[in-house]
Amino acid sequence: MTASAWAAVSPCTPACVTEGPPGAGRALTLRRYAAFAATLAGAAAAGKRLGEGAELQARARSLMADLGVGLSGAEDGLAVPGTRTGTLIVANHISWLDVLALLATQPATLLAKREVGQWPVVGTLVRRAGTRFIDREGLRGLPETVRELGALLRSGESVIVFPEGTTWCSVPGGPFRRATFQAAIDADAPVRPVTVTYLRHEVPTTLPAFVGEGTFAASFRRVAGTRGLSVRITAHAPLRPAGHDRRSLAALAQAAVGQQGDGALHGCLHGALPAGTG
Structure with a gap:
């Protein structure tokens, strides 16, 4: 079947992922598994409360802590203050862990590809949190998704999207798909570009990447x-939509996110793909 114009492709493979000695040891790793499972069970039991900002943020932070993953930056959150709308938060995409890190920083509605809802472990959390899912292989539902995102932004709800449409092993990644930026234009809502970077002992790493034919379990x-x-x-x-179309707004956001990157850490072909569509 021919891929649609919306379908995103990354050259990253499991060979892009740095390994090295894990260091945690079997006993600590098993304790982390148990703590993560317990927090996730609590999140599932929270029911509709998980859709509330404070509850969602607390659960995401707990899950990060359970795994021994530190979180830094954006202490004041990601939503743009002093606006009558929500904020369209656009970030690069490396791992399933991006979702937890961003929700731990700023509780918001997440727009994700439909496969995320089926991921073990994280899928339960994002479904309960009211995530909107999109079919990345087809464009039929895209206009309705953009209208729905615009309505959320106008209501004051912030939305997190990954415009690359797929995961890359590090920053800079792939081209930003433009369609979701139309929602910010329609709602006259600010766009907040965000760079997600992973470090191991303060050195950039691709270790958490979930790319190519790699599995969730391995990551x-x-x-x-x-x-x-x-x-x-x-x-x-933040970027203001006034005077922009979705093409120029996406280009500005991608430039902002990419300028913070650590480059291709393992020889991946960053920037090798054509400009995004949609």
Whole structure:
């Protein structure tokens, strides 16, 4: 079947992922598994309360702590203050862990590809949190998704999207798909570009990446079994949609996110793809 114009492709493979001695040891890793499972069970039991901002943020922070993953940056959150609308938060995409890190920083509605809802472990959390899902292989439902995002923004709800449409092993990643930026234009809502960077003992790493034919289980084991892993959330200056179309707004956001990158850490072909569509 021919891929649609919305379908995103990354050259990253499991060969892009750094390994190295995990350092956590079997006993600590098993304790992390148990703590993570217990927190996730509590999140599932929270029911509709998980859709509330404070509850969602607390659960995401707990899950990060359970895995021994540090979190830094954007201490004041990601939503742009002093606006009558929500904020369209756009970030690069490296790992399933991005979702937890961003929700731990700023509780918001997440827009994700439909496969995320089926991921073990994290899928339960994002479904309960009211995530909106999109079919990345087809464009039929895209206009309705954009209208729905615009309505959320107008209501004051912030929305997190990953415009690359797929995961890359590090920053800079792939081209930003433009369609979701139309929601910010329609709602006259600010756009907050955000860079997600992973560090191990303060050195950039691709270890948490979930790319190519790699499995969720393998990525999860690497994260849970590693000491000194942290994620840095860098919030860039907000972009105002006035005077922009979705093409120019997406280009500005991508430039802001990419300028914070650590480059291709393992020889991946960053920037090798054409400009995004949609």
